[in-house]
């Protein structure tokens with residue numbers, strides 16, 4: 001984009017079929033675009049040949065320029081200075097040297113990591129505090145490197161197109177493939193990085209240093225695209241369908257199918273919920289009968305609201321192999337190519353590009369080698385998986401809440417009502433403050449839970465943390481719902497129509513229920529948080 005123009009050159013393209021405009025000292029040829037401009041042709045013609053920066057920023061957000069720059073920008077003004085090299089990030093506060101004469105009153109935990117360089121737009125509370133130069137006990141330089149890697153990818157290759165994909169109810173297959181090639185799928189299993197089963201690595205984090213905070217960060221940064229549909233498309237089926245295979249599948253099965261899944265070539269989902277059984281997992285009815293020769297299970301039944309089902313090759317499926325109740329359940333890995341598996345896409349309120357599916361199994365022959373865990377002990381497999389699933393939901397909800405808040409702060413600084421920007425109205429600042437306090441409370445609890453998960457063995461974590469994770473899931477979905485509502489009030493009509501400046505808010509508002517209901521509804525979660533915690537603490541000798 002080396003061509004330069006004087007203001008007079010641009011002014012000579014001011015009407016008819018030759019219209020140039022200036023935005024932030026760059027020159028755009030909108031001659032052909034004027035007929036398709038969603039805001040109208042005349043409005044562009046009125047600023048033809050002129051500097052339209054002020055008008056542009058009034059009606060659009062930054063994503064529009066990112067998307068159309070390549071197509072419409074033809075150069076820059078000859079007066080434009082080269083982009084200044086970014087000011088060096090404010091140096092993190094130097095670690096205070098203990099004063100020799102001072103009394104030892106302040107204790108500094110040895111585990112605190114050195115603060116990372118500030119990162120992002122530095123809007124208070126729009127990113128976690130450790131993005132803004134604060135110290136953290138959890139995050140080191142590999143986390144900082146990963147956040148930059150994922151943010152760059154999301155900002156350039158995902159965010160500008162998310163609205164289109166959501167409306168089209170599909171994400172291009174190449175993006176899922178990149179999830180494999182970038183090593184991201186392998187990093188989302190809630191385990192150590194499965195280096196043995198994939199040649200792909202995450203560029204900024206050595207496999208042996210991968211931990212649960214990297215996993216958290218990956219999901220968090222993907223969620224900045226502000227679409228539950230996108231996140232569920234990329235990790236919704238995989239993140240809950242693949243861990244049971246990896247943790248409880250037989251070696252031969254894992255060796256055969258895991259590499260293709262981690263590469264992004266094959267897709268997997270979790271099939272538990274049925275038309276008549278959701279949170280009440282113990283009462284599932286999908287039936288698997290052992291064949292007379294004992295070599296296969298024959299599966300018959302229906303599954304509903306299965307994320308990614310339409311695109312999946314493998315279904316990690318809860319089936320009834322025994323008596324009623326939780327001790328008659330097993331988990332089977334069902335392969336689509338076995339035949340007898342039909343999938344139909346469901347129309348839902350939110351998460352449009354996630355492929356919510358109705359699945360039917362009719363006399364599907366499943367080899368006994370595909371049993372995950374032990375027969376009639378599937379309940380434990382399902383329960384272990386729930387913690388990982390719920391934490392994933394929490395991470396997404398906190399970031400979606402932050403996006404609602406961040407978009408609101410930005411909009412409140414540019415939109416004027418009654419003669420002043422929205423941000424100068426105390427009622428708007430009050431809304432932002434209530435959003436921020438809930439976001440920060442939820443995120444800090446989340447960090448603590450991730451740290452606990454990392455410090456405990458899996459069965460111990462399932463037992464000790466199940467109650468807290470259930471409570472945190474409800475906390476996060478209510479925070480998300482609150483922030484989506486308040487942001488919508490701040491954006492007004494712009495968040496009522498789809499696309500445009502309030503587009504992220506409108507979409508997230510529609511996605512709220514997809515988080516509050518699946519993975520355990522808020523009511524079930526809150527009740528479980530108390531029941532399970534009390535039961536476990538009774539075992540530990542709780543005194544009342």
Ligand code: HEM
Pocket residue numbers: 021028030037038039040043044047052055056059060061064068072499500501
């Ligand atoms: C490079 C130049 C431009 C591009 C690529 C562009 C693109 C778009 C797009 C994609 C929309 C749909 C809404 C959205 O997704 O945000 C839109 C809406 C709109 N544009 Fe532009 N635009 C440009 C310049 C301008 C200028 C210079 C003006 C004003 C003088 C303008 C006024 C509007 C208005 C009023 C709307 C409707 C906003 C609404 O629905 O609330 N646009 N534009």
